[in-house]
Amino acid sequence: MKSLFSSQWKASKQVRKQRKYRMNAPTHTKRTFMAAMLEKKLSEKHGRKSIELRKGDEVKVMRGSFKNRQGKVSIVDVRNTRIQIDGLQRTKRGVRNL
Numbered sequence: 206m207k208s209l210f211s212s213q214w215k216a217s218k219q220v221r222k223q224r225k226y227r228m229n230a231p232t233h234t235k236r237t238f239m240a241a242m243l244e245k246k247l248s249e250k251h252g253r254k255s256i257e258l259r260k261g262d263e264v265k266v267m268r269g270s271f272k273n274r275q276g277k278v279s280i281v282d283v284r285n286t287r288i289q290i291d292g293l294q295r296t297k298r299g300v301r302n303l
Contacts, residue, residue, distance in 0.1 A: 232283050239286055258288055266293065 209229040217223060227238060240255040241264060248254050258264070262278045276290035 227286070235283050235286055239281065239283065239288070264288075264290060266290070270295075 210226070210231065212234075214226060227235075230238070236257055240257050241262075242255050243251065243253070258278055258281055260278055260281055263275065264278055265275045266272055271290075271293050274293060276292045278288050279291045280289035282288065
């Protein structure tokens with residue numbers, strides 16, 4: 206895997222190559238990385254288990270400090286593979302008073 210991105214590349218056990226593949230992927234490929242699992246009803250309706258995220262989708266957080274919270278997707282950042290959910294925001298740590 207010498208080039209920045211190769212669509213022919215299948216898989217590797219080496220984490221650095223997996224990370225390189227994800228970071229150097231074009232945006233249309235990165236969009237598929239940003240998929241979320243569907244509820245049973247929706248997966249039966251659409252005939253698939255997961256679907257790409259869009260602005261306005263209702264999501265439930267499954268990991269981290271906001272686990273089991275629900276919210277609406279306000280921003281989908283495909284370039285940095287991040288999403289922003291309304292109502293979920295970390296509090297800014299205060300500056301220590303000396």
